[in-house]
Amino acid sequence: MPLDKKRKPHQLRPPDRIELDEPCFEMRASGELFADYEEYVDALMSYQARTWSCALTGKGKLTFEEAQLSERQAQRKVDEAFPEMYVEPLCRMAHMSQVRMDELIERAFVRLQGFVADEEVQVVRRVADGAAPAGF
Numbered sequence: 001m002p003l004d005k006k007r008k009p010h011q012l013r014p015p016d017r018i019e020l021d022e023p024c025f026e027m028r029a030s031g032e033l034f035a036d037y038e039e040y041v042d043a044l045m046s047y048q049a050r051t052w053s054c055a056l057t058g059k060g061k062l063t064f065e066e067a068q069l070s071e072r073q074a075q076r077k078v079d080e081a082f083p084e085m086y087v088e089p090l091c092r093m094a095h096m097s098q099v100r101m102d103e104l105i106e107r108a109f110v111r112l113q114g115f116v117a118d119e120e121v122q123v124v125r126r127v128a129d130g131a132a133p134a135g136f
Helices: 037-048 064-081 084-094 101-112
Strands: none
Touching: 037 064, 084 101
């Protein structure tokens, strides 16, 4: 979720009580509904101001929509680059973990240094004096 200038995640405000036959204003960027036009315009100006930043990359001076786009692109890059075989073991490790975040990161790093079930590995075996290895 994009961060505002105070580095806090954006929180959707609770919707006004809007009747079905009553006119309302919808914020395209967030889907919020406004019964009052002045509140809508204030929120619109806030979303269009270049005070937002991407929560994943830290890129700043963005509008709310640009920050959302930056987060989607960054998340897609992470999803494409991160091997699927590591997702389950790391989720199991982190789930219900009560250790500090820095310890959890260190454990995940150590865990990724080893092998994962169903991971393909290549074994290179050196043979002394040109003799054929046993079993080949």
